[in-house]
Amino acid sequence: xxxxNHFIYIRHFPDPKSILKRKEKTKSEIFRDAIFxxxxxxxxxxxxxxxxNIEKIRKVYxxxxxxxxxxxxxxxxxxxxxxxSIRISELYTNIDQLLSSIPTxxxxxxxxxxxxxxxxxxxxxxxxxxxxxKHYKKHLNSLKSGIIDWNWSDPVTSMYQQTFTDxxxxxxSLTEEELIKEYTRRIEDDIPPGNKDKMKEKNAIGDYVIWQxxxxxxxxxxKDIIFISNxxxxxxxxxxxxxxxxxxxxxxxxxxxxxGGFNFISITxxxxxxxxxxxxxxxxxxxxxxxxxxxxxxxxxxxxxxxRQIESFINDYLELRIIHGDDVVSIDEELHTKINIFNDIFRxxxxxxxxxxxxxxxxxxxxxxxxQIKSLNIEIIYxxxxxxxxxxxxxxxxxxxxxxxxxxxxxxKLII
Numbered sequence: 001x002x003x004x005n006h007f008i009y010i011r012h013f014p015d016p017k018s019i020l021k022r023k024e025k026t027k028s029e030i031f032r033d034a035i036f037x038x039x040x041x042x043x044x045x046x047x048x049x050x051x052x053n054i055e056k057i058r059k060v061y062x063x064x065x066x067x068x069x070x071x072x073x074x075x076x077x078x079x080x081x082x083x084x085s086i087r088i089s090e091l092y093t094n095i096d097q098l099l100s101s102i103p104t105x106x107x108x109x110x111x112x113x114x115x116x117x118x119x120x121x122x123x124x125x126x127x128x129x130x131x132x133x134k135h136y137k138k139h140l141n142s143l144k145s146g147i148i149d150w151n152w153s154d155p156v157t158s159m160y161q162q163t164f165t166d167x168x169x170x171x172x173s174l175t176e177e178e179l180i181k182e183y184t185r186r187i188e189d190d191i192p193p194g195n196k197d198k199m200k201e202k203n204a205i206g207d208y209v210i211w212q213x214x215x216x217x218x219x220x221x222x223k224d225i226i227f228i229s230n231x232x233x234x235x236x237x238x239x240x241x242x243x244x245x246x247x248x249x250x251x252x253x254x255x256x257x258x259x260g261g262f263n264f265i266s267i268t269x270x271x272x273x274x275x276x277x278x279x280x281x282x283x284x285x286x287x288x289x290x291x292x293x294x295x296x297x298x299x300x301x302x303x304x305x306x307x308r309q310i311e312s313f314i315n316d317y318l319e320l321r322i323i324h325g326d327d328v329v330s331i332d333e334e335l336h337t338k339i340n341i342f343n344d345i346f347r348x349x350x351x352x353x354x355x356x357x358x359x360x361x362x363x364x365x366x367x368x369x370x371x372q373i374k375s376l377n378i379e380i381i382y383x384x385x386x387x388x389x390x391x392x393x394x395x396x397x398x399x400x401x402x403x404x405x406x407x408x409x410x411x412x413k414l415i416i
Contacts, residue, residue: 011189012250018257030224030263031275035069037170037214039229040079042269043072045282046156047087053280058159060276065168072164073213074171075206084157089344090302092147096341097305099140105129172212183208192235192248207235211251215258224263225255228272236266244268303363304416306342310370311409313338314402321399329395330380331373331402339370362412369405373398 013019046054064070105126113119147154172179183205187195194208218225229236236251237244247266255264273280313335320328376398380391 008189012191013253015257018253021261022253022256025224025263027265027267030226030265034224034226034263035071035217035221036064036226036228036272037217038070038072038076039210039227039231040076040083041230042228042272043076043080043156043160044083044087045230045269046159047084047091049280049282051155053278053282054155054159056278056280057273058163060273060278061163065163065165071168071170071217073210074169075209075213077169079203079206080160086344088147088150088154089341092144092337093302093306093341093345095140095143095147096309097302099137099144100305100309102133102137105133170213170217172209172216174212179205179209179212182212192250194235196235207231214264215255218255218259218262218264222259222262224265226272227264227266228269229266230268300359303342303345306338306345307366307409307412310335310338310342311406314373314405318399318402318406326392326395329391330384331377331398333377333381335377336374339374342370343367358415359412362408362415365408366405366412369401369408373401373405376401 046057061070108122108126110119174182183194185191186208193211194205214225214227227236231237234248236248238246238248247264251266252264256262270281273282313332317328317331376394380394380398383389383391383394
């Protein structure tokens with residue numbers, strides 16, 4: 001046993017007197033005068049609702065901002081910028097998969113049956129179904145075009161841009177070096193939050209950076225703070241039978257000590273909205289699930305479907321080169337969108353799960369290959385339009401990478 005672990009509770013609860021001094025308030029009492037801090041997942045959650053509800057949420061935020069009661073850590077805004085793109089990509093992917101899953105109606109041509117009423121009715125039904133499928137595809141393609149046109153003007157982002165001000169953005173006064181040093185100490189002592197993210201390769205420190213911002217805000221304002229978060233990891237909440245029960249007492253106690261006697265609680269966005277008088281039940285169909293394995297399985301299926309579409313583009317390209325030779329140098333630019341979708345869907349954080357672990361080597365290899373193919377294709381298309389430089393070298397490289405992808409993908413198909 002690590003000798004440092006003998007007294008780990010001292011590092012979790014440095015002042016036992018603060019545990020006994022706390023005068024418990026009910027949530028309703030805390031709500032009356034507390035300030036609110038938004039987490040990243042709360043900013044992302046409205047992507048699962050409609051414009052009417054987004055407008056209602058905007059009015060709540062505006063009211064709180066006007067009374068100096070709503071704040072957002074700068075790190076939350078950065079995480080939103082990163083994950084917002086993933087949300088949009090997933091919307092686009094879901095629509096694209098609907099398009100690719102639409103069945104075709106086979107023709108049925110037997111003129112000898114032409115005088116039979118059932119044959120006439122069947123032909124009419126085929127024509128009606130074909131026409132409706134055409135309209136269905138048209139509407140789905142219009143949705144895809146609408147998402148592409150959003151750029152940074154989607155309803156959720158636009159609402160935040162119009163509502164949030166520079167004054168509500170908060171950050172820690174600690175330097176990056178100081179934050180890393182303190183985070184490392186907390187990880188060694190298993191102090192939440194962020195201790196459950198220590199295996200992440202990127203942004204493992206994120207929760208702690210947000211927490212430090214909250215601590216300093218509470219000390220400056222001398223107020224209770226309510227953290228609005230849908231994050232149900234054990235480093236923020238105590239759970240019973242997989243359901244959140246209360247805020248981790250380590251966080252409650254640290255906030256009490258740091259601020260000189262004030263309260264901290266964490267609640268979900270739905271609970272917050274309910275307290276504000278809004279009957280909005282936002283079900284986050286991107287990240288929230290009663291069974292996380294169901295979500296991961298869905299992601300896996302989406303990843304595999306996207307890879308199939310990429311395979312089709314690459315096969316078409318290589319076949320066209322066989323037929324037309326060097327007259328065909330570049331791949332359809334739609335491939336770039338598929339590669340972006342693929343790279344956004346699969347996330348290395350899932351590789352620790354049994355549903356994904358056996359796919360990790362393949363997916364990482366695919367990601368590297370496809371990124372190279374995309375980069376070469378962009379350069380080839382650019383030079384093609386400029387007509388200033390020969391791209392035979394790039395084409396040869398890209399063809400080789402495409403063949404390597406197909407070889408690896410054939411092996412991949414055997415295990416799925």
